[in-house]
Amino acid sequence: MAVRTAAHHSSGQVLPFRESLLAMLGISFVSMLVALDQTVVGTALPTIVAELRGFELYAWVATSYLLASVITVPIFGRLGDYYGRKPFVIASIVVFTGASVLCGAANSMMFLVLARGLQGIGGGMLVGTAFACIPDLFPDSVVRLKWQVVMSSAFGIANAVGPSLGGFLTQYYGWRSVFYVNLPVGLLSLFFVWRYLPHLRHVAHKERMRLDWPGALLIAVTLGSLQLFVERLPAHGVTFSALGLLVLAAASGWALWQWERRCPQAILPVDMFRNASLNALFKLAVLGGFTMFSLLFYAPLLFQGGFGMTPNEAGMVITPLVVFITIGSIANGRVVSRIRNPNRMLYIGFGMLAFACFGVALATHNAPRSFLMALMIVGGIGLGFVMPNLTVFAQQTAGREHLGIATALLQSLRMIGGMFGTALTGTMVTQLYTSGVHKALDADHATHWFAQLADPQILINRDAQHVLIGELTKAGHNGALLLEAAREALVGAIHLGIALAAVIAVVSIWQTRRVPPIRLQRKVEPVIHAD
Structure with a gap:
């Protein structure tokens, strides 16, 4: 494979406009692949469980994917820095699409869980490499922000149509089609990436990289045990096994830090965490993920189960949140490069996110739908201001040698923040809801029905509600009143959880003060073109 230095265009991009557009289309289809999978599968899960009969593995359909992807993101982000990203993007599309076919062919829940784990490896490779291709193509951060809108739009479209598409496919073509829909998108992305994405390397290494296997193993143990801990927390609370997982995560994390400090070719360069700007941005990624995922996961439950x-109807109220993330990203790309202090966009974004969360935490079932949709619009624009800027600022600060791992770490830390957000909020919701339901049933001497009301899903399933009300009324209880008490308990519990997310958003505003002023300079650095 010939290696030569690629000439930059005067506009701050590696390729001419047409080639840049076609390469970005390939990356955009890749992002759609991930976004579609995240939104479509959730809609089909109840149907999948009903057919495959494995409710005890319900959570593992999501957990196996998350666990595999969180582990592989930083590993392949680092490998992309050394060998160029194109080979890994191609491999990730093949793995992800092939695993999607296996998911669609699953004949048992265990088979599906294993196939989702393989799909998570492909998804982690995609996130760890594809997102870092954009600064490869557009070294000028100002130009990059304008082109990033293409991928943000694709991601936003996939997020917006995903839930509806999942419901449509499940209802008319069966749940297996939810996974098979990845096949045409995967083949399309593979064509564009193979044909138009250049193989670029920004660092010419004199010696061949030796993969840091101990570092990769410690990353897997640290993030894996942390993921398992936060997954168990909402359902089981603080148990000895959960604490054991937390201790294992802390011990392996400490061992990882010590090992990577001494490893000459560390997969996780710890010097990045000594950079004040990067350190602050990494913390903001965790905090932003906490708030974002808490809102995304529990607002729908509030609207359906609580209101x-x-x-x-809930889908109509939630849709502006995901749509306006894209619109906010587009607006951000036009504004941030024109203002003297780009850091202000982070203040504004987190401020809008905090406002939206506080609004949801105070809303009641009497709140007009238009008011709730307005809150979702504010939250979406806020996320559109925050997420792309965290990525671009980190890429600007990290330098070419660490560009891929910095981008990958930012994505991983946002997911870790989301894990903690959903786990802590979920634990609060579970404990407060069950406590409120038990109190209401105890006051009416109806604790015999606690098992039926203990799961908030009863407040969404209207057929099950009618059956339960009938049983309670037959036994001499006011079934409608007890169901309303359960609904109020759920609303109060979720309000407290979303209020915590709002407080974290306020903390993020304070943390933004620690980010040194970012200058989006027009500078061009040589890259190695390895086609």
Whole structure:
């Protein structure tokens, strides 16, 4: 494979406009692949469990994917820095698409869980390498922000249509089609990436990289045990096994830090964490993920279970959140490069996110739908201001040698923040809801029905509600009143969880003060073109 230095265009991009557009289309299809999978599968899960009969593995359909992807993101982010990203993007598309076919062919829940784990490896490779291709193509951060809108739009479209598409496919073509839909998107992305994405390397290494296997293993143990800990927390609370997982995560994390300090070719360069700007941005990624995922996961449950909306009505209220993330990203790309202090966009974004969360935490079932949708719009724009800027600022600060691992770490830390956010909020919701339900049933001497009301899903399933109300009424209890008490308990619990997310957003505003002023300079650095 010939290696030569690629000439930059005067506009701050490696390729001419047409080639840049086609390469970005390939990366955008890759991002759509990940976004579609995240939103489509959740809609089909109840149907999948009903057919494959494995409710005890319900959570593992999501957990196996998350666990595998969180582990592989930093590993392949680092490998992409050394060998160039194109080979790994191609491999990730093949793995992800092939695993999607296996998921669609699953004949048992265990088979599906294993196939989702393989799909998570492909997803982690995608996130760890594809997102870092954009600064490869556009070294000028100002130009990059404008082109990043293409991928943000693709991601936003996939997020917006995902839930509806998942419901449509499941209802009319069966749940297996939810996984098979990845096949045409995967083949399309593979064509564009193979044909138009250049193989670029920004660092010419004199000696061949030796993969840091101990570092990779310690990353896997640290993130894996942390993921398992936060997954168990909402359902089981603080148990000895959960604490054991937390201790294992802390011990392996400390061992990882010590090992990477001495490793000459560390897969996780610890010197990045000594950089004040990068350190502050990494913390903001964790905090931003905490708030974002808490809102995304529990606002729909509040609207359906707490406020009594139908799934379609709740979907209409939630849709502006994901749509306006894209619109906010587009607006951000036009504004941030024109203002003297780009850091202000982080203040504004986190401020809008905090406002939206506080608004949701104070909203009642009498709140107009238009008011709730307005809150979702504010939250979406806020996320559109925060997420792309964290990525671009980190890429600007990290330098070419650490560009891939910095981008990958940012994505991983945002997911870790999301894990903690959903786990802590979920634990609060579970404990407060069950406590409120038990108190209401105890006051009416109806604790015999606690098992039926203990799961908040009863507040969404209207057929099950009618059956339960009938049983309670037959036994001499006011079934409708007890169900309303359960609904109020759920609303209060989720309000507290979303309020915690709002407080974290306020903490993020304070943490933004620690980010040194970022200068989006127009500078061009040589790259190695290895086609």
